Amino acid sequence: MEALTAVYTLDSSDVFTYSTNTSGIISGLIDVEVDANVCRQLIEASDTGNVNWQHVECLPPIRIEFTLPATYPISAPPQTLLSCSWLPDAALDIVQHGLLDIWAAEQGMCVLGSFIDYIQHDIQPSSEIQIRLGGDGLTAESHMTRICAYGSAKKQLYFESQTHICPICMEEQSGRHCIQLSCTHVFCLECLRGYLDVLIREGNILRMICPHADCQAPDTATAISDSELAKLVSNEQMTRIRRLRNQRRAETDSTNFAMCARTGCDLVVKNDTQVDRLCVCECGFTFCRMCRCTWHGVNRCAIKDVRELVEKYRQACMDEAEDGSSKERKYLEQRHGKAFMRQYRRYIEEALSLEYIEANSVQCPKCKQGINKIFGCNHMTCSRCNTHFCYLCGSLLDSSHPMAHFNNSKSRCYAKLMENVEQVVEPENYDAVEADQAEANLLIRLALE
Numbered sequence: 001m002e003a004l005t006a007v008y009t010l011d012s013s014d015v016f017t018y019s020t021n022t023s024g025i026i027s028g029l030i031d032v033e034v035d036a037n038v039c040r041q042l043i044e045a046s047d048t049g050n051v052n053w054q055h056v057e058c059l060p061p062i063r064i065e066f067t068l069p070a071t072y073p074i075s076a077p078p079q080t081l082l083s084c085s086w087l088p089d090a091a092l093d094i095v096q097h098g099l100l101d102i103w104a105a106e107q108g109m110c111v112l113g114s115f116i117d118y119i120q121h122d123i124q125p126s127s128e129i130q131i132r133l134g135g136d137g138l139t140a141e142s143h144m145t146r147i148c149a150y151g152s153a154k155k156q157l158y159f160e161s162q163t164h165i166c167p168i169c170m171e172e173q174s175g176r177h178c179i180q181l182s183c184t185h186v187f188c189l190e191c192l193r194g195y196l197d198v199l200i201r202e203g204n205i206l207r208m209i210c211p212h213a214d215c216q217a218p219d220t221a222t223a224i225s226d227s228e229l230a231k232l233v234s235n236e237q238m239t240r241i242r243r244l245r246n247q248r249r250a251e252t253d254s255t256n257f258a259m260c261a262r263t264g265c266d267l268v269v270k271n272d273t274q275v276d277r278l279c280v281c282e283c284g285f286t287f288c289r290m291c292r293c294t295w296h297g298v299n300r301c302a303i304k305d306v307r308e309l310v311e312k313y314r315q316a317c318m319d320e321a322e323d324g325s326s327k328e329r330k331y332l333e334q335r336h337g338k339a340f341m342r343q344y345r346r347y348i349e350e351a352l353s354l355e356y357i358e359a360n361s362v363q364c365p366k367c368k369q370g371i372n373k374i375f376g377c378n379h380m381t382c383s384r385c386n387t388h389f390c391y392l393c394g395s396l397l398d399s400s401h402p403m404a405h406f407n408n409s410k411s412r413c414y415a416k417l418m419e420n421v422e423q424v425v426e427p428e429n430y431d432a433v434e435a436d437q438a439e440a441n442l443l444i445r446l447a448l449e
Contacts, residue, residue, distance in 0.1 A: 031061035045125035183222035
C-alpha cells in the first residue's frame with residue numbers, strides 16, 4: 001500500500017484512498033484512467049451513433065473499490081467492485097474476470113498494481129467491451145458533454161502544472177498564470193488582458209484575434225472565443241463587446257437589422273418582415289428603422305432640414321453616376337418616398353439656380369430679365385426686350401449711340417467699356433498682330449455707332 005500511496009500522491013488529480021478497520025482489514029478505492037491508446041481504440045471500435053468524438057482525448061476513470069481479506073495475498077484475492085460511467089455492466093464483468101485471471105497467475109503476490117496496469121493498458125475492445133452513452137437518466141448528448149468536460153478539466157490541470165514562455169513579454173510563467181487559446185498559442189494572463197483592454201477601449205473588435213505572429217495573417221487569423229474572453233475581461237468590458245458587435249451587425253446588414261433607438265438599450269432588432277420599416281425591440285420600444293423615431297405608421301418620416309436632405313440625395317445621385325453605388329439613394333427614397341425626393345430635388349435645384357442668378361447677374365432695367373455676362377464689353381443688349389444698357393451701372397443706353405455713355409467724361413462709367421473683362425488664355429498659334437488689329441477695328445466700329 002505504501003508503494004501505491006507514493007505513486008498516486010504525485011498527482012493530486014488522481015483518487016486513491018484506503019482505511020484499516022479494527023480487525024486489520026484494508027479497504028479503499030482507486031480511480032484508474034485508461035491509457036490514451038486504449039481510449040482511442042475503444043472510441044474507434046464503439047458504435048455510438050452520430051456523436052462527435054473528435055475532441056475527446058481521455059475518458060473518465062474506472063473506479064476500483066477494493067477490500068483486502070486477512071489472508072491476502074497468500075491465499076485470498078482482493079475483493080473488487082468496478083464502476084464506470086461509459087462501460088455497460090456486461091463489459092465491467094469481463095474486466096472483472098480479467099482481474100481474477102491476473103490473481104490466478106500471480107497468487108501470493110500483491111496484485112493491486114497489476115490490476116491497475118491491466119485496466120490502464122490491456123483492456124481490448126470487443127463486441128462486449130464498447131463505450132455506452134446514456135443511461136442513469138442521461139441522454140447520449142449530455143453524457144458526451146460530461147465526458148468532454150472531464151477531458152477539458154484534466155487537460156487544464158496538466159497545463160497548469162507546466163511552465164510556459166509568453167511570446168509577448170518573453171518571460172517564463174506558471175501555467176496557473178497563463179491561458180492557451182483555441183489555436184494552441186499560450187500567453188500570460190497579464191499580457192493578453194492588456195492587449196484586449198486596448199482593443200476594447202478603441203472599439204476595434206475586428207482585431208480581437210490571437211496576437212501571435214502566426215495568427216495575424218488574414219488567412220490564418222484565429223478569433224478569441226467568447227468562452228476565452230470570459231476568462232480575460234470584466235463584465236463591463238464583455239457588455240461593451242456585445243454592444244459593438246450589435247452595432248457592426250446593424251451597420252453591415254441595415255436591410256434586416258437595426259440597433260434599438262431607445263436610449264440605453266444596446267440590443268439589435270430584426271426588421272419586421274410584414275410591415276415595412278417597423279422594428280419591435282425586446283425592451284418593448286417600437287420604432288421606425290429609417291428615422292429611428294417612435295413608430296409613426298404609414299406616415300412619412302419627419303424632415304428637420306429639407307435642404308440638407310436634398311443635398312444628401314443629390315450627392316447620392318452623383319456618386320451613383322460616378323461609381324455605380326446606389327445604396328444611399330435607394331435608402332433615402334425608401335425612407336422618404338421616390339416621388340417625394342425627386343420633387344424636392346427639383347425644387348431645391350430651382351431655388352439654387354435663382355440664388356446663382358441673383359448673385360451673378362444684372363437685371364435688365366426694363367423687363368427685369370437676369371443677364372449674366374460671360375465675356376465681352378459692358379454694353380449689353382437684352383435678348384428679351386432688345387433694350388441697350390450698361391452692365392456696370394444698369395443705366396439705359398441710347399440704342400443709336402450706346403458708346404456715348406462710356407465716352408462721356410462726366411459719366412461714372414467713363415472709359416470703362418472693357419472694365420472687368422477677363423483675360424483669355426491665348427493658344428500657342430495665336431497671332432497677336434491680327435488680334436490687335438481685330439480689336440482696334442471693333443473699337444472703331446463701336447465708337448462710330
